[in-house]
Amino acid sequence: MKPWIKPLFFLLCLSPMGWIVGNALWGDLGANPVETVTFQTGDWALRLLLLTLALSPLRRITGWSGWIRLRRMAGLFVYFYASSHFLIWFLADHALDPVSMWDDVTERPYIALGFSAWLLLAPLAITSTNGWIRRLGRRWKLLHRLVYPILALAVLHYLWLVKADYLLAGIHATLAALLLLWRVPGFGSLRSAWRVQPG
Amino acid sequence: MIKIRKASDCREQDVTPEAIYRQRRAFMKGSMLGAGLLLGSSPLQAALNITGYREKVVTVDEEITPFKDATRYNNFYEFGTGKSDPARNAGEFDTSDWKVTVSGECAKPGVLSLEDLIDNKDLEERIYRLRCVEAWSMVIPWIGVPLATLLKRFEPTSKAKYVAFRTLVDPERMPGQKRAVLDWPYREGLRIDEAMHPLTLIAVGMYGKPMPNQNGAPLRLVVPWKYGFKSIKSIVAIEFTEQQPQTTWNMQNPREYGFYSNVNPKVSHPRWSQARERRIGEFFKRKTLMFNGYEDEVASLYAGMDLKKYF
Numbered sequence: 001m002k003p004w005i006k007p008l009f010f011l012l013c014l015s016p017m018g019w020i021v022g023n024a025l026w027g028d029l030g031a032n033p034v035e036t037v038t039f040q041t042g043d044w045a046l047r048l049l050l051l052t053l054a055l056s057p058l059r060r061i062t063g064w065s066g067w068i069r070l071r072r073m074a075g076l077f078v079y080f081y082a083s084s085h086f087l088i089w090f091l092a093d094h095a096l097d098p099v100s101m102w103d104d105v106t107e108r109p110y111i112a113l114g115f116s117a118w119l120l121l122a123p124l125a126i127t128s129t130n131g132w133i134r135r136l137g138r139r140w141k142l143l144h145r146l147v148y149p150i151l152a153l154a155v156l157h158y159l160w161l162v163k164a165d166y167l168l169a170g171i172h173a174t175l176a177a178l179l180l181l182w183r184v185p186g187f188g189s190l191r192s193a194w195r196v197q198p199g
Numbered sequence: 200m201i202k203i204r205k206a207s208d209c210r211e212q213d214v215t216p217e218a219i220y221r222q223r224r225a226f227m228k229g230s231m232l233g234a235g236l237l238l239g240s241s242p243l244q245a246a247l248n249i250t251g252y253r254e255k256v257v258t259v260d261e262e263i264t265p266f267k268d269a270t271r272y273n274n275f276y277e278f279g280t281g282k283s284d285p286a287r288n289a290g291e292f293d294t295s296d297w298k299v300t301v302s303g304e305c306a307k308p309g310v311l312s313l314e315d316l317i318d319n320k321d322l323e324e325r326i327y328r329l330r331c332v333e334a335w336s337m338v339i340p341w342i343g344v345p346l347a348t349l350l351k352r353f354e355p356t357s358k359a360k361y362v363a364f365r366t367l368v369d370p371e372r373m374p375g376q377k378r379a380v381l382d383w384p385y386r387e388g389l390r391i392d393e394a395m396h397p398l399t400l401i402a403v404g405m406y407g408k409p410m411p412n413q414n415g416a417p418l419r420l421v422v423p424w425k426y427g428f429k430s431i432k433s434i435v436a437i438e439f440t441e442q443q444p445q446t447t448w449n450m451q452n453p454r455e456y457g458f459y460s461n462v463n464p465k466v467s468h469p470r471w472s473q474a475r476e477r478r479i480g481e482f483f484k485r486k487t488l489m490f491n492g493y494e495d496e497v498a499s500l501y502a503g504m505d506l507k508k509y510f
Binding site for chain 2 (some may be wrong): 104
């Protein structure tokens with residue numbers, strides 16, 4: 001892999017936060033800045049999660065193994081945006097009051113879904129280091145299959161808060177469904193059809 | 200804290216002497232006619248002159264939302280479902296030659312132009328809180344006429360138990376209607392006593408200007424104690440009915456949006472709390488007030504009603 005690919009990918013993943021911070025400091029986050037930041041961080045957490053899960057299909061389709069070497073960074077950015085999403089909500093909507101926050105979690109199913117997704121991401125982020133991968137061995141793979149329920153929770157969290165226009169949430173949900181289907185064992189024939197023949 | 204004078208009373212200095220605003224109107228008409236001749240076209244939406252309104256007939260002791268925010272953060276699905284879509288897509292919306300059909304249980308139905316419908320000498324400025332069902336709020340200086348003043352001219356009969364409103368349907372002019380996000384036309388309704396309440400307003404302007412397109416030009420309803428979606432925009436039809444009319448968000452999701460939709464911090468939307476709201480321009484949320492702070496004025500309309508059932 002070319003040495004500039006990872007730094008470039010890092011900057012690309014960071015650019016949505018750059019946009020947010022740049023607009024907060026020197027620009028304009030719209031009439032409802034809290035909502036803008038909440039929506040942007042939530043959107044990018046989900047989009048990067050979809051990207052993370054698209055990397056192994058991309059390797060199969062393109063035959064380039066470099067995709068997989070971006071996966072840890074992509075996954076950590078998912079945690080970064082999801083945590084920012086949680087923090088702005090905890091700060092601006094609940095003024096850092098854990099009781100008020102917990103009431104919201106227990107009373108609103110869509111918030112419970114998003115909150116669970118964020119909690120489940122933490123062990124994955126913590127065990128993303130080489131040391132943890134070595135220490136956990138086979139169990140590491142098992143643990144990191146949590147990413148599939150996390151994706152389902154995140155998509156339901158999004159769908160559940162839509163008032164009428166399901167277009168954008170529906171696009172994200174469709175992509176998520178395709179990425180999950182790709183991993184169903186019965187779809188092996190589909191996967192091999194995509195495989196690039198070794199040259 | 201809240202300073203609301205009755206709609207009927209206004210201080211002398213608030214009232215521009217009739218002779219003076221008649222002069223202003225004559226001057227405006229004259230200059231517009233001139234402009235029209237110069238341009239070789241008929242006057243456009245500026246036909247309704249909103250100067251000479253009585254200022255601050257009803258007000259609140261709270262900061263007015265900046266005009267910029269009130270005109271770039273809108274729910275007006277006829278122009279798109281994003282908050283900034285209406286400001287982006289409604290610029291070309293031509294509201295000249297606007298007609299409103301008044302029908303149903305009344306003695307004098309008719310099809311009226313905006314100028315015939317709105318008598319300038321009735322125009323008042325009213326600074327109201329606006330509370331959206333999505334838990335954000337603004338404070339907006341509307342200019343309009345009490346709906347009751349407008350409706351009485353049509354002489355509703357004793358069968359007129361409700362008033363139904365409809366928004367224009369024209370997907371060419373309202374591009375958001377090209378997608379069936381809602382069941383067009385947008386429909387709203389009020390019980391007749393709600394419609395006749397002195398706080399209920401038909402607005403034709405805000406911030407001292409004619410109504411911006413993205414805020415519901417050329418005329419819209421404003422019911423300050425109800426969630427914002429009740430305040431239907433760009434109205435083309437008003438009908439007096441005996442039965443409770445269908446209303447758009449109630450049709451869309453009857454479990455979540457009731458016919459009444461009074462602002463009520465104690466009755467949550469099934470998916471989110473209504474106890475607090477974010478005032479546009481503020482970082483933290485503030486407490487939502489019963490009937491959006493208009494409890495003294497309107498609570499009697501619902502005496503004896505279970506507001507959890509009739510949400």
